[in-house]
Structure formats: structure tokens, C-alpha cells
Amino acid sequence: MKLNLKRPIVFFDLETTGVDASKDRIVEISMVKVMPDGEEIVKTRRINPGMPIPPEATAIHGITDADVAGEPKFAQIARSLEQFIRGCDFGGFNSNRFDLPMLVEEFMRAGVEVDDFKRRKFIDVQNIFHKKEQRTLVAAYKFYCDKELEDAHSAEADTRATYEVLKAQLERYDDLENDVDALAAYSCRAESADYAGRILYDEKGQEVFGFGKYKGRSVAEVFRIEPSYYAWMMNGDFPLYTKKVITEIRMREKMQ
Structure with a gap:
């Protein structure tokens, strides 16, 4: 099913050094920008976090210090990244609670304004999934798309799987409206003034x-x-x- 879009939407996933937005850093970001006409633009980039990647984080996403040693710091790509996502809505899997707050913090540390984000819509596919089926992304991909998720916890694989799951959810549930505003409202938990939910x-x-x-x-x-x-x-x-x-x-x- 093709998403009914009024403006582009960016599905994104982050791999990081940990889960604390105030302390941890991004080591990989992948984005699938879907245009209203259905065109998909994919950007995946590894990032030098400027700090050691803990072994427990590497155990999840497989990215080591050596893998990112020659990659740019987030501040070096922040402005071009902001231009890529400017004016877009957002979609992700557990993105409202994790990926979005982490991304906002990185932009702010780089001195890039994110006030525009408050005018965008955020679809959290995990929230839709949990309200409907109560599963993880790997199980969601199997349940909705009848596929095994290869390379789970690689940013691009997770990003593409999230996008496919949302389209499959729209096919499966007649009461889900194919509209970004409606999907964002449905997938939202408690509305927050900040991105971390504090x-x-x-x-x-x-x-x-x-x-x-x-x-x-x-x-x-x-x-x-x-x-x-x-x-x-x-x-x-x-x-x-x-x-x-x-x-x-x-x-x-x-x-x-």
C-alpha cells in the first residue's frame, strides 16, 4: 500500500553508544525519505561518536571503535542532515521514546536549531504494533510481512523493515487511516512538551x-x-x- 502523504516522511533508525540521550552518541544513522509520489531516497551514514563504544553496545549493533575511527563527527554532517529532513514528517520504531530524543540532542549539541520539529508529525510504528499485537520489530516483520528480518540491529535493515511494517499495518487494519496526521495521533503516547517525555x-x-x-x-x-x-x-x-x-x-x- 502506498502511503497517503501531504509532504515527505523520513523513516529513520539510530545505532548508538547507549540509551541515555544526554550522555550517549549516535554511531550510525539510516534514513528512508519517502516522497508524496512514492519515490524513496535512502541515506545511511556511520558517525564517529567521539567516545568509546561500550562492548555491550557493540554486541547489539556490531559497530566497533575501529569501524567509525575514520568517520565524521555528527557536528560535521549536522547541517546537511538537517537540510535533508527539513519540512518532513518522521516515522520509526520506538522512535518517539528513543531515536527522536537522541537525534534532537545531537542537533542541539551541534548548534542546529530543531524548533521546526514541533510542526512535524511523528509516527511510532512500535506504538501502533503494541496497541494491535504486542511484539518486537523482528516479530512484527514476521507477523505483518511474513519475512525473516536479516541483519537485525543494522540501522538500514531496521529502517526498511519499519517502513514495510507500517505499510502492512495499513493493509491489515481497516480502522487505521492512511493519513500521516491520523497515524501520528494514533501512535503517540502521552503528548509531551519535550522529546524525552520529562x-x-x-x-x-x-x-x-x-x-x-x-x-x-x-x-x-x-x-x-x-x-x-x-x-x-x-x-x-x-x-x-x-x-x-x-x-x-x-x-x-x-x-x-
């Missing part, structure tokens, strides 16, 4: 904490009654974009 929106559209002792409490209210909590977050190992969001909230409240 700051959420409540039913009134107000920013609330999604973690810790103030979970569910208004961010603005907490900063009013305990200003030191803002300082604690800014000095802590929180993602850069999360810090950007709480700073905007704090400055907005000061101007009122």
Missing part, C-alpha cells in the same frame, strides 16, 4: 512534570514555590532540549 501536557494543555517527586504537578507552579528545582534540573543530566523547554516556561512565567 515534561508532559495535562488535559488543560499545561506543562506538568512527567517524573520525580512532582510528577503530575504544574512546572510553572513548582518553579514558583521551589525555584531551586529549576537550578537542579539545569545542572543535572537532563537532555538539552528538556532544559530549553523548562527555561522557556520559567521565562514566560516571569514575564506575566
Whole structure:
């Protein structure tokens, strides 16, 4: 089934040094840019993370320090990468919780603005899958496409499998609308103000904490009654974009 697209959508997958967006780095990125007419443009690139790749990470994706020694740092390709994905919606497998926050952090460290991302739609194929079948990507590929996923945990193989799974999901489920806005809404979990899910929106559209002792409490209210909590977050190992969001909230409240 051909996706019904109003603008291009980029399916992407990252291989990294670990799972902490504030500390870990990308070692490989693969993107399949699907145009409204169905044309597919594939870009896969290994990246020197500027830090040792832990053995446990290599055990998953097979990429070693030697494999990326001669590759560019993310900052060297950030602007061309941003141009490639500019104006696109996004799709991935567990991308809303992992790949997207990691990618945003890398862009911010490279000094590349990502405010445009907030105007894009994000389809997380894993969320659709879990709501429908409760499986992993390997099982999803077998279940929906009746194929074995060769080279699992290579960025390009996982990216292509994710794209194929979404098309198969649209074929299988009559209640899934072939529309990026609808798919993004269906595959979204709790809407968040940041990409890491630390700051959420409540039913009134107000920013609330999604973690810790103030979970569910208004961010603005907490900063009013305990200003030191803002300082604690800014000095802590929180993602850069999360810090950007709480700073905007704090400055907005000061101007009122």
C-alpha cells in the first residue's frame, strides 16, 4: 500500500553508544525519505561518536571503535542532515521514546536549531504494533510481512523493515487511516512538551512534570514555590532540549 502523504516522511533508525540521550552518541544513522509520489531516497551514514563504544553496545549493533575511527563527527554532517529532513514528517520504531530524543540532542549539541520539529508529525510504528499485537520489530516483520528480518540491529535493515511494517499495518487494519496526521495521533503516547517525555501536557494543555517527586504537578507552579528545582534540573543530566523547554516556561512565567 502506498502511503497517503501531504509532504515527505523520513523513516529513520539510530545505532548508538547507549540509551541515555544526554550522555550517549549516535554511531550510525539510516534514513528512508519517502516522497508524496512514492519515490524513496535512502541515506545511511556511520558517525564517529567521539567516545568509546561500550562492548555491550557493540554486541547489539556490531559497530566497533575501529569501524567509525575514520568517520565524521555528527557536528560535521549536522547541517546537511538537517537540510535533508527539513519540512518532513518522521516515522520509526520506538522512535518517539528513543531515536527522536537522541537525534534532537545531537542537533542541539551541534548548534542546529530543531524548533521546526514541533510542526512535524511523528509516527511510532512500535506504538501502533503494541496497541494491535504486542511484539518486537523482528516479530512484527514476521507477523505483518511474513519475512525473516536479516541483519537485525543494522540501522538500514531496521529502517526498511519499519517502513514495510507500517505499510502492512495499513493493509491489515481497516480502522487505521492512511493519513500521516491520523497515524501520528494514533501512535503517540502521552503528548509531551519535550522529546524525552520529562515534561508532559495535562488535559488543560499545561506543562506538568512527567517524573520525580512532582510528577503530575504544574512546572510553572513548582518553579514558583521551589525555584531551586529549576537550578537542579539545569545542572543535572537532563537532555538539552528538556532544559530549553523548562527555561522557556520559567521565562514566560516571569514575564506575566
